[in-house]
Amino acid sequence: MGLFQPDTDIFRHRDVLREDYQPEEIVGRDEELQQYISALQPVINGDQPANIFLYGKAGVGKTACTRYLLSELKEDAAEFNIDLTTIRTNCEDLSTSYQVAIQLINELRDPDDQLKPTGYPQRQVNEWLWEELDSIGGTIIIVFDEVDHINDDSILYQIPRARANGNLENSKVGIIGISNDFKFRESLSSKVQSSLCEKELQFPAYNANELRDILRQRADLAFYDDVVPQGVIAKCAAFGAKDAGDARQSLDLLMEAGDVAVEQNADQVTVEHVDKARSSLERSRIVDGVAGLTQQGHLVLYALLMLHEEGSTPIRARDVQDRYEIVCDRAAVDPLVPRRMRDHLGELAMLGIVSRTERNKGEAGGRYYEYELDTNPDLLLEALEKTVDMVGVTDAIQKRLDQSV
């Protein structure tokens, strides 16, 4: 027998479980779809499209509904001879309006006429953007997914106003902004709020029943018959429901569980596979999170890890600072000021690596956060050691620690 042989085939169409799969039918979002349809109605009437703002936690179907409705809208628009173009931009890796504009231009331009991500004057970039948009003509809907990643909102202001400001003549542009962050709306300047948030749709979290329906629908397409028992569906649904009614998490888990089953040559996915999948997803989440940190982020995490091992957590930022400065000293790196160190702690909290609890001791001690690890420390250490720039640092710290013992 050769080195390679086909896996046991329990997957019919594995891609059905992927994030970018577009289901033919949306489950459990009837009410939201109705509201969404009426918000998009002006397009079919040939009017200027409304700007729509969608918010709701991760994995509650905002993107899926948008994709689904826009493809329906395109078909219907064609029927009524309406010239409709839709552009989707994920702002996940874009932090400024400048980058967003470049990304949009590149999406509209030929692949051999692309802009580099930096180096042009802002005004020039804007002019190019209006040129590209105006040359399309008709109705244009631009979807900004994860719009909260953009730190300045100037593009969200400029695009809806472009026609009024004389930058566009042939095209009617509408924006759909999608965000996980409820506070994002508040953080927008009032002029953007009034234009972008003409229509607001809120997507509530899925409950466990809706999650089960979604998982069942996808599992029936993704796997062969009788491969996924109801107990597995229920377990994956419970996992998503526990966190935030997150369908994406549940689907990822189901796919990973399927992969585990394939690896083990099983002909059914079992609850044990789900457990294994869960820890493997957790592991890669941590490893990726840690790998994305800067060296200073690693040092802060390392300091917190040491404190955790000593049983000193939960701990307030200023006490972390003391240890952090020692770590920096041993690693021969200049320590950051407390304000900046707190930013790194906040970033760790955002990644879910550490958790923090607000404390308030009033006049006696003021208001502050206490931080503690929210992750398996062994996993963290493993992730830290995997990270290139930490290799030398952890070794150096370890060596000096050994010496000082």
Place this chain on the structure above:
DNA sequence: TTTCCACAGGAATAAAGGGCGA
């Protein structure tokens, strides 16, 4: 009810770094 603690986190700004056109 007012005061006040001690940090949270926003804003302004600087410095370093990297890509661009000319």
Place this chain on the structure above:
DNA sequence: TCGCCCTTTATTCCTGTGGAAA
């Protein structure tokens, strides 16, 4: 190469905040 432009990381300064204590 130079000057310009944007990004990232960091510093400094400052206002906001919630609840125990006065």
